[in-house]
Amino acid sequence: MANATLSDPIFHDEDAARAHFEKVRWPDGRTCPHCGVVEASTELKGKAHRKGLYKCNACDRQFTATIGTVYEDSKVPLNKWLLAMHLMCASKKGISALQLQRELALGSYRTAWFMAHRIREAMTDTDNTPLGGEGKVVEADETYYGKPAVSPVTRTDGTPFLKGNPKRRNSRPVVALVERGGRAKVFHVAVADKATVQRIVVENVHPASRLHTDESRLYTGAADVFASHETVKHSKGEYARGDVNTNSAEGFFGVFKKGMKGVYQQCSEKHLNRYVTEFGFRHNTRAALGFNDTMRTDLAILGTVGKRLTYRRSNEAYV
Numbered sequence: 612m613a614n615a616t617l618s619d620p621i622f623h624d625e626d627a628a629r630a631h632f633e634k635v636r637w638p639d640g641r642t643c644p645h646c647g648v649v650e651a652s653t654e655l656k657g658k659a660h661r662k663g664l665y666k667c668n669a670c671d672r673q674f675t676a677t678i679g680t681v682y683e684d685s686k687v688p689l690n691k692w693l694l695a696m697h698l699m700c701a702s703k704k705g706i707s708a709l710q711l712q713r714e715l716a717l718g719s720y721r722t723a724w725f726m727a728h729r730i731r732e733a734m735t736d737t738d739n740t741p742l743g744g745e746g747k748v749v750e751a752d753e754t755y756y757g758k759p760a761v762s763p764v765t766r767t768d769g770t771p772f773l774k775g776n777p778k779r780r781n782s783r784p785v786v787a788l789v790e791r792g793g794r795a796k797v798f799h800v801a802v803a804d805k806a807t808v809q810r811i812v813v814e815n816v817h818p819a820s821r822l823h824t825d826e827s828r829l830y831t832g833a834a835d836v837f838a839s840h841e842t843v844k845h846s847k848g849e850y851a852r853g854d855v856n857t858n859s860a861e862g863f864f865g866v867f868k869k870g871m872k873g874v875y876q877q878c879s880e881k882h883l884n885r886y887v888t889e890f891g892f893r894h895n896t897r898a899a900l901g902f903n904d905t906m907r908t909d910l911a912i913l914g915t916v917g918k919r920l921t922y923r924r925s926n927e928a929y930v
Contacts, residue, residue: 617694622693622697623694625662625689628689628690628693629662629676629689631693632677632693632912635909635913636676636912636913636916643665643667643670643674644674645667645670645672646669648668648669648670652667652668652674653665653666655673661675677689679917681729687717687722691715691717693912695715696911697904698714699711699730700893700896700904701904701907701908703870703893704869704873704874705870705874705875707874707875707876708724708727711726711727728882729915731885731888732885732888734888734889734891734892734911734914735914736891736895737914741815741816741817742790742794742816742817743816743819743820743821744820745817746819747791747793747817747819747820748791748820748821748822748854749816749820750787750788750790750822750824750859750860751787751789751808751823751824751830751857751860752787752789753784753808754864754867754868755784755803756867756868756883757783757880783799784800784803785799785800785864785883785887786798786800786808786811787860789859789860789894790820791859792859792899794895795860795863795894795895796815797888797890797891797894798887799880799883799884799887803829805828805831808829808830809829809832812833813836820838821837821839821840821841822839823841823842823843823855823856824840824842825842825843825845825857826842826844843855843856863890866894870890893907
């Protein structure tokens with residue numbers, strides 16, 4: 612599939628954008644979102660009807676391609692939505708809402724910010740297939756995002772949060788599981804304790820996998836669950852021993868942190884999970900896995916279906 616450029620009509624003409632979206636949403640023919648009947652609808656034309664309005668001959672109800680998507684009822688033209696998605700999908704480290712506002716000539720920063728978060732919702736990973744498998748390596752690692760607090764922050768039970776490392780107080784934990792040469796699953800967690808991290812690993816990694824981690828105590832006992840559990844000792848300057856390493860996970864975190872610091876600059880914990888989703892989506896649709904910008908954008912477009920949501924939807928960390 613050819614890679615789209617910014618001069619593509621779908622980014623500048625609303626009719627072209629609608630035709631492209633219909634093609635992505637209905638690859639097997641126009642489908643009524645109310646009754647599910649395929650190719651049994653008629654386009655309503657005339658001054659009394661807006662473009663792209665159809666009437667189902669089976670259930671006699673009207674619909675458009677944007678019904679049941681994040682675009683529904685939006686006053687922003689569909690071509691600007693597609694351009695925003697393309698820019699977010701094609702930018703390795705993301706693009707800020709302020710930049711989107713300028714690029715799309717939107718009326719307000721609030722509109723650009725809300726569009727960006729709806730697009731991140733469309734990027735949510737719906738593939739529940741476990742990472743790894745027989746003979747495959749999955750790397751697990753955790754990092755912390757956010758500024759350290761001046762005073763210690765305590766958990767709800769009154770115990771200090773990350774008591775032994777003041778640099779991490781009030782930082783937000785992010786756990787990454789990366790299949791070497793494959794997909795990644797990334798989670799923002801409320802607290803990166805052993806119980807939480809091990810539950811994430813067990814639920815998302817195939818038991819026949821080789822698990823590679825650093826020497827963190829969060830992963831002790833993993834050898835009893837997976838084919839093997841091999842570690843590298845970062846504290847002693849060991850970053851690889853043969854093929855045992857966590858370089859893929861650390862590479863993911865490198866891109867994530869550079870994007871969060873250099874592009875987004877600041878992010879409250881309330882919204883962090885959305886940004887984690889965005890970076891995970893681009894990692895899972897990177898060029899090394901055979902994707903280009905157009906394919907990546909079309910996947911994000913397809914992800915808008917069934918997500919007619921406001922930002923009030925729960926956005927809590929993995930707990």
